[in-house]
Amino acid sequence: MRRVLLLFLSGVFAVSMTGGGLDPETEEKVVEIGHKATVSLLKHLLKEVTLSLKEKGPVETISYCSEKAYPITDSISKEFGVRIKRTSFKYRNPKNRPDRYEEEALRYFEGFFKEGKKPPKHYVQKVELGDKLVYRYYFPLKVMKLCLTCHGVPGKDIEEEVYKVIKEKYPEDKATGYKEGDFRGVVRVEIPAEKLR
């Protein structure tokens, strides 16, 4: 398990990125909280998905992804006092569609993947949502072999029976056709400004 997580988190080292005029002290706090919350989420999800794939198979694991992943995300959000979301240009669940700030972060990382360069380990934003000031931390997600079971090429990586269930649940699914190493999307951690004071 630890090896899988290390693999997953590797390939995302390199420079960090400051967005929209954050002072270094604030950025450091945003990155610290964002990274901790992200690692906690990915650890949980990877562990559960790996175990479920092994013990119950891909069809059963789809319901894990659609039903159990949200309560886990919510409880980790609560624990850290943040709001966590996973988002992608090629989303499976329309609920995970990116907003315009998230699109900016996705485009930022996508640029590195398109040029075959190592992506930075995170992207940080200061965003005004109505009268609320929040900070956002983004962590890029890379496709691992394990992910192809449900996000690879239908008929090749995704078994027919599995693809049928995915299509029934998500008729407008965009999240297939990936190869190992592709950019899948981001984990977004939104931190209220009050929390950093």
Ligand code: HEC
């Ligand atoms: C057993 C099938 C399965 C596996 C394996 C799987 N996923 Fe998914 N994934 C799903 C399903 C189903 C959803 C939609 C969940 C929902 O309803 O929000 C999803 C959603 C996502 C999302 C949220 C954005 C969206 O498309 O809605 C991301 C990001 C994601 N997966 C990344 C990954 C990564 C990275 C891996 C490998 C580590 C992976 N997935 C492995 C089935 C799977």
